Each structure stands twice: as C-alpha cells, then as structure tokens.
Amino acid sequence: MRVSKGGTDMFCPACKQITTCKAWPAALITLDPNDYGQRMHYTKHxxxxxxxxxxxxxSCGHDFVTAEVDIEFLEELVELREALSSIKSNAETYIQESAAAxxxxxxxxxxLSVLRALKVYKGAKG
Ligand SMILES: [Zn+2]
Structure with a gap:
C-alpha cells in the first residue's frame, strides 16, 4: 500500500537539503496573478x-517556485555555470598578475628616471 507523505521529496533552498515539499499553485507563492498559468516562457527566448x-x-515552511524544464536546457545551464566559474577564476588571476605587472x-x-637624471641612459634628454 502506498502511503502519501503529502508532498514530493526535493531540495529545499532554505533547509539546504532534501525535504518533503507540498505543491501549491505558483500564484499563491508569488502573489502575482500572471502566475496562475503554469506553462511559462520568456518572450525574448x-x-x-x-x-x-x-x-x-x-520541514521549515519555506515557500518557493520550481520549474520543470527540458533536460537539455538544464544541461546547458550547468555548462554555462561551470564556464562562468572558470571565467571568474581566470579574471581574478588576470587582475592579480596585471597588478604585479x-x-x-x-x-x-x-x-629610468634615475638613469636619465644621471645622463647614463641613452634615451636621456637634456
Ligand atoms: Zn525547508
């Protein structure tokens, strides 16, 4: 016999772990009447x-909105997150090395200023 737990086990962003979460219409969470529709898309994408x-x-009462997306989009998101992390890391190295340079x-x-003053350096003028 299947026993209902009153929800689905998933990651709670507040608890930072897998907990049982109850489903609600998204609009009850966001208080945005546009969210009564469940199928959403970006107009630009x-x-x-x-x-x-x-x-x-x-477990904690935190409410949030989840989205079911195409798995390929999710994989693209993970690749972008990793690429961005790499760019940030390289940018920090660049900043440190450019400061040293x-x-x-x-x-x-x-x-060179000292050499110019002593008129030792060929490029010295005056
Ligand atoms: Zn929680």
Missing part, C-alpha cells in the same frame, strides 16, 4: 519554456 509549481517545505613597470619607470 521562446525556446526557454517551463511548467511551474509552487512548493512549501513541510603594473608594479614592475612603475619600478622600471623610476629606475
């Missing part, structure tokens, strides 16, 4: 469409 549902965590150029410039 018609290929991104989903079926939405309101959820209430039966900037310091080196600044020191070189100071040294």
């Amino acid at each position: 018609k290929d991104i469409n989903w079926f939405q549902r309101g959820r209430e965590c039966l 900037s310091q080196s150029l600044s020191k070189l410039s100071e040294s």
Whole structure:
C-alpha cells in the first residue's frame, strides 16, 4: 500500500537539503496573478519554456517556485555555470598578475628616471 507523505521529496533552498515539499499553485507563492498559468516562457527566448509549481517545505515552511524544464536546457545551464566559474577564476588571476605587472613597470619607470637624471641612459634628454 502506498502511503502519501503529502508532498514530493526535493531540495529545499532554505533547509539546504532534501525535504518533503507540498505543491501549491505558483500564484499563491508569488502573489502575482500572471502566475496562475503554469506553462511559462520568456518572450525574448521562446525556446526557454517551463511548467511551474509552487512548493512549501513541510520541514521549515519555506515557500518557493520550481520549474520543470527540458533536460537539455538544464544541461546547458550547468555548462554555462561551470564556464562562468572558470571565467571568474581566470579574471581574478588576470587582475592579480596585471597588478604585479603594473608594479614592475612603475619600478622600471623610476629606475629610468634615475638613469636619465644621471645622463647614463641613452634615451636621456637634456
Ligand atoms: Zn525547508
């Protein structure tokens, strides 16, 4: 015999773990009357469409909205998240290395100024 738990086991963003969550119409969660429709899509990206549902965590009471999407879209999202993470990491390395390069150029410039003052450096003018 199947015993109903009154919901579906899923990840609760507040509990940060799998809990049992009850389903509600999304509009009851968002309080936006446009959310009474369950089939949604972005007007600028018609290929991104989903079926939405309101959820209430039966463990902590947190309510949120979930979306059922094409699995290929989900895989694309994961790839984009990983690519963005890589870009952020490379950008931080670039910033650190460009700061170090900037310091080196600044020191070189100071040294050339000293050489110019001593008229030792060929590029010295005056
Ligand atoms: Zn929860």
